[in-house]
Amino acid sequence: MTQFDATQSILRHHAKSADPATLWQHSVILHGASGRGGALESANIPHDYRHYTPVDAPPLDSQPKAKQFVDRYTQLIGEHFTTGHRLKSLYFVSASPGTGKTTIACALLNEFIAVNYVAGLQGHDNYRNPAYFLDANEWQATYNLGVTLGDGNAYLRKFTSQLEKALTAQLCVIDDLAVSALTDGFRRHLHTLINGRMLAGKPTIYTSNVALRELLLSLGDDRLADRVKDMCAEVAFVGGSKRGVR
Template sequence: MTNSSSCILRGPCKTADDPAVCTRLCPHFIALHGASGTGGRVAAANIPADYRRVTVADSIVRESQPEAYRIVDAYVATFERQFDESPEADRIKSLYLYSHEPGTGKTTTAAAIANTYLIAHYIGSLQRNRRPLERPVYFLDGNEWQTLFNAFNRPRVPNHIAEPASAAYYRALAIAQEVPFLVADDIGVRDATDAFRGDLHAIINARVTNRLPTVYTSNVPIEELAQVFDARLADRVRDQCAVVPFTGESKRGMRK
């Protein structure tokens, strides 16, 4: 039995079916998943456990959202651009995954894109005799991040709750501003304080200013983002950002 079923490199790996090579002692498995299988660069990316093995090629959402995946396939084909450092190089643009209904596969797809970027970065770095970054990708769960914010901004929150929540919140903020590739999941927050919106604005502004690609998911049409952010920032999200519509009703329970 090989270890390929639990490794995101199972697609491009030429020894994925060789039980003598494909084990938990494989240095590439350890680099991506850690010796335990729950660490490494995949864990550093903060991708939810349910989505840590899914890639664009094998995403179950592909079947139900063929038009969206036509755009996504073309998008991930641009990931080689991350290694072109010339001033004239075309940059990797951003994507806005939208559907009015929840559960149509946006988050699964965003995670699949993040994993596919991680694979491209890891393999491409080794091919160029570079050390892959420890965290080339980060997944920011908007709901989880707002929960952390609320945990230390309520009245009379005990220190043993407020301090760890605050530390985790600001650590995620710093990472999201600088990581080469970010998924900002569920950014359509209408019921947020001005302080929380300000921090979200800081992330988006930093990324747009520094030409860092971001995959957004939201139930808010991109044309209505000015109701969530201010008009200036909404315009910045739309800049160099392709909209990918997801259609149909919720398909939750179909994850792979």
């Protein structure tokens, strides 16, 4: 089994003075010994995005306006754990796919997990379920398969488990919102998730190719669109696809 490279740890910017052995020991808790486990696995963050941080994620170099939001949000994550500052939601949008929205959303999730971990080491309050990544398209596909196969099947159990984890996480990414047509049944569960997080005062980072002003048309539910917009800042990503450039 290949050992995780601690230079790729999401703690690297928080532990610059730590010796490599100490950094690795702490990083294993977040990444797992092979880089495919730990807190990041529990948070469902795609493996290709588990080493990014908002300090050095490549897409920010070509997104100067988005970088301003991300830099400030990174500061506010720190303030959330020191002063209790309430984080707002973010809505990352671009007309073109592949502009870095998901990369940066995951970088912020990683940062939240890292700061949550450091807070615990320092004796401050932290969260047992700090963050979760939910691919809206994959989640709907799981639901559709589950409904087709009937009660009690593995797909419905997975769907319900993902709903519970996304509801209870303090910070959640809902990736690719409103890029596929929604069935009535799935729309009700999506409403449960977004409404539940809003009522609990938990921030959500959305990514989408649909602008907030057009969200009602895509979601087909004015209540759901309004809940997405609640305390949410829209952040535009510009340019063409950067996929394959990491």
